[in-house]
Amino acid sequence: MIKEVHETVIWHWGAMTFHGKTLIMTWISMTAVLVFCYLGVRNLTSGKPGKMQNVLEMIVDFVKSVVADNMDYEKGRPLLSYLVTLIMFVFFSNMLGLIPNFTFGLLHDVHFAQLGHIFASPSMMSPTADINTTMALALLTIFLVVYLGIKTKGLHYFHHFIEPYPVFAIIHAIDLLSKPMTLAFRLFGNIFAGEILLGVILMLPGIWVLPGILPTTIWLAFSIFVGAIQSYVFVVLTTAYVSQAVSESH
Amino acid sequence: MGGNPIQFDFTVPATILSFLLLVYLLSKLAWKPLMKMMEERRTNIESMLASAENERQQAEKIKREYQEEMRKARHEAQEVIAKATKVSETRASEILAASHEEAEKIKKSALVDIQRERDRAIAEVKSQVADLSVLVAEKIIRQKLDLKGQGELIEQFIQEVGEMQ
Numbered sequence: 001m002i003k004e005v006h007e008t009v010i011w012h013w014g015a016m017t018f019h020g021k022t023l024i025m026t027w028i029s030m031t032a033v034l035v036f037c038y039l040g041v042r043n044l045t046s047g048k049p050g051k052m053q054n055v056l057e058m059i060v061d062f063v064k065s066v067v068a069d070n071m072d073y074e075k076g077r078p079l080l081s082y083l084v085t086l087i088m089f090v091f092f093s094n095m096l097g098l099i100p101n102f103t104f105g106l107l108h109d110v111h112f113a114q115l116g117h118i119f120a121s122p123s124m125m126s127p128t129a130d131i132n133t134t135m136a137l138a139l140l141t142i143f144l145v146v147y148l149g150i151k152t153k154g155l156h157y158f159h160h161f162i163e164p165y166p167v168f169a170i171i172h173a174i175d176l177l178s179k180p181m182t183l184a185f186r187l188f189g190n191i192f193a194g195e196i197l198l199g200v201i202l203m204l205p206g207i208w209v210l211p212g213i214l215p216t217t218i219w220l221a222f223s224i225f226v227g228a229i230q231s232y233v234f235v236v237l238t239t240a241y242v243s244q245a246v247s248e249s250h
Numbered sequence: 251m252g253g254n255p256i257q258f259d260f261t262v263p264a265t266i267l268s269f270l271l272l273v274y275l276l277s278k279l280a281w282k283p284l285m286k287m288m289e290e291r292r293t294n295i296e297s298m299l300a301s302a303e304n305e306r307q308q309a310e311k312i313k314r315e316y317q318e319e320m321r322k323a324r325h326e327a328q329e330v331i332a333k334a335t336k337v338s339e340t341r342a343s344e345i346l347a348a349s350h351e352e353a354e355k356i357k358k359s360a361l362v363d364i365q366r367e368r369d370r371a372i373a374e375v376k377s378q379v380a381d382l383s384v385l386v387a388e389k390i391i392r393q394k395l396d397l398k399g400q401g402e403l404i405e406q407f408i409q410e411v412g413e414m415q
Contacts, residue, residue, distance in 0.1 A: 008257075016260040023264055030272045037280040044283055046290035056284055080285070081277030089272060132261035140266060192255060 009117045021118045022130040029093045029127055036088070060084055066236055071243030075152070079242060082144070086137065087235040090128060090187070094227025097126030097195045098220050122202050126191045128230075134188040138180035141238045145179070149245035157245070179241055183234060190230050194223040383411055 009020040040056035049057060063084045067076035103119045110116045127133040149157040161172040198219055204212045387407060 013260075018259065018264055019261040022261055023268070026265055026268055030268060033272065034275065037276055041280045041284055044287050046287045046294060049287075053284070053287075056280070057288060060281065060284060060288065081281040082273055084281055085269075085273045085276045088276075089269065127265070130261065131256050132258060133265050135258065136262045136265035136269065139262070140269065 009114045011113065019130055019132055020114055021125055022127050022133055024113075024115075024118050025096055025125050026093070026127040026133060028124070029089060029096050032092050032096070033085075033088050036092070059088065063087060063235065067239055070236070070239045071246065075246050076239065076243070079144075079148075079239070083235050083239065086238065087231050090137070090231035090234050091228060093126050093128040093133070094191055094231060095126075095224065096124050097129055097191065098198070098223050098227075099124045121199070123195070123198060126195060126227075128187050129192040129195045131184060131188045131192075134184040135180070137187075137234070138183035141183060141241060142176070142180045144238070145241045145245045146176075148242055152246045179237075183237060187230050187234055190226050194219070194226055198223065380411075387411070 011018040011020040011023070036052075037056065040052040042052070043050055044053065060080070063080060064073070067073060067080060067083065070076070100123055101119055101121060105119075107115045107119045146157075161169045198216070201212055201216050201219060390407070391404060
């Protein structure tokens, strides 16, 4: 059944394989974020902002407050661009899987990049419903944590691995490894499960189609909620991990 | 591919690159200018608040100055009025005194005139009476002179006239 909901489309390039559907959806999400932001910054003004600029400023202020709550704001300022992009990308990605497939089968016979297969399912797909995407984002977070830790503290950053005793290095290593794992699997699990259930509801047999409107609506609403919460959680945890790495107490 | 949804492949680096591209594009095209604008607005509002405070203080100062000036002006006006009142009072009393004096003078000269007129009138009357009495005497004498026995009467009359003088 999982296979039926998300048919994995594999692209081959040399010896490398890619999840074509995930990448296509990632790029659709990126385009959506770019268009959204373009609408916001089209008529930038320091006076009375337009509606879209106001929305973007609210998002930026929101992420700013998240950063300011977790760490010294001046230290977190360079991260702000990354974090705002992250929260928007994850949120748009989570939402993408809830949007019906509006290609109406027009791409059915397109063999280029197997687009016909990619746009075969009844809904679009969240890129975050693929562990590859969430793992990529989580790895970036951990790279960022280690990089900023070394940047602020130099080699002294590694000192905290052997605190209070060298034997604790094992625990610290597990801690460092578990951070991207939990980040990736939490987001993936939430969104993937949501899409599976959405697909299952959509696969109800014909007689259930009309009564199925109600559970679909409820589940879509709940998925919007979950998607928003998960994007927030991802950003908050990234901020928290970074603040742990750059804070003075370690 | 089976039913296992957890399969890692080169999608991970591809996604990392895509996402980093997105971060780069957005931070260059959206967040930097947007945050600059927000910062600009912040400083704008700050400076506006500062200038408003400044202007308020200035207005306060000007108001205080005006009040001070008004107070001074009122004070001066009162002084002027007081001075004018005093001047007019003295002037009035002077005028009154002068007019009293004038009146006194006029009265005195009038009295002198009256006295003189009266004296003159008396003198005139006297001389007229004397003339008249002489005339009367003449008439009587002319009527009665020829009448005898009137001698003592004339005598008496002449005597009386003489006493009058």
